[in-house]
Amino acid sequence: MANVTAAMVKELREKTGAGMMDCKGALSETAGDLEAAVDWLRKKGLAKAAKKAGRVAAEGLVAVESSGHHAAIVEVNSETDFVARNDAFQAFARQAAKIALDTDGTLDGLQAARFPGAAETVAETLQSLIATIGENMNLRRVAKLDVGKGVIASYVHSQLAEGLGKIGVLVALESEGDVAFLATLGRQIAMHVAATNPVALDASGVDAATLERESNILREKNAGKPDHVLAKIVESGLKSYYKEVTLLEQPFVHDGSKTVAQVIKEASAKAGAPVALTAFVRYALGDGIEKEEGPDFAAEVASMSR
Incomplete structure (x- = not known):
């Protein structure tokens, strides 16, 4: 068995970030071979990571x-x-x-x-x-x-460090116009997206299942009305729904008198070339992940006193 020195353990810890006893054990298992010990710890680390995966x-x-x-x-x-x-x-x-x-x-x-x-x-x-x-x-x-020409603007909400935060947004503007103006406009739209969380760019991008669910809700609310009346109610209701959830139809948060589509149309003159809002992405941290309920602290304390 190789003589494992404190210096060897220290070097292995610096290379891997593993604990002292783990490093000592790895070196003992690999007869003092540093690189083999690194591999041994990685294998052990991967096993630990698998246990944490749940x-x-x-x-x-x-x-x-x-x-x-x-x-x-x-x-x-x-x-x-x-x-x-x-x-x-x-x-x-x-x-x-x-x-x-x-x-x-x-x-x-x-x-x-x-x-x-x-x-x-x-x-x-x-x-x-x-x-x-x-x-x-x-x-x-x-x-x-x-984008072929134009800018992709970004915005990070609750930023912890440059480019890192709790909500991130990208907005793609296609245009041959003034880049500085487009960058400013793109950031404003990205902030809008962060605030309003649109589900799609326009009506064509709304999921079919979502539309069917909204339509069914409208039908159920107006059950008993003639079919031709019901059809108009559903059509009108979906138009209102699009104004709430599609980016281009939403009132612009920086100027509620205009929709985002109107802002983009007016931007073409200011940019010196046509402007098209072609795509956006919004990631909110943990969105859709079912979190475990934390322990009831009061109940936990009460149980300890019994």
Whole structure:
């Protein structure tokens, strides 16, 4: 058995971030071979990460990154907000968004991409981070927007650091007009999206199942009326619904007298060229994740006193 020294343990800890006893055990198992010990710890870390995978991760960060006519947004989850403030976690989220710029915009593509400065994929790097920090983490979703000419504006709400926060928005404006003006307008629209959470750009983008559900609600509310009357009620009701949930039909939060579509139309003259709002993405941290209910603190204290 190799003589495991304190210096060897210290070096291994610095390379892996693992605990002292784990490092000592790894070196003993691998006869003092440092690189073999790193692999041994990674395998052990991956096993630990798998055990943590069942725990709900609904905290974390949304990260946005842009480069010229391309921009990406990712959501990386952790179990606690405390970890979201960890420098290593923030660095991973920021780097994941940068990497996404050069992928096909899919989650599989991002997870399989190489992580800079490491012989690991993004997915493998995250597993190593899980082993080091000790919480379940999840690279949940990613999106990428591109424009031929124009800008992709971004906005991050509840920002913890540059490009990192709780809500992230990307807005794509296609235009050959003034870039500075477009950037300002795009940011205003991105702030609007963050505030109003539209479900689609326009009526054509609303999910068919959602429309059917809204139509059924209108029919049930007006049951018993003649079919031709009911049809008009449903048509009128859906128009009102579109004004509430589609971006272009919503009243602009910065000027409620105009819709976003009207703002875009007026922007063409100010930009010096036609402007088209072609796409948007809005990620709110933990949206749609069913969080576990925390313990009833009063009941817990009461039970301890029995």
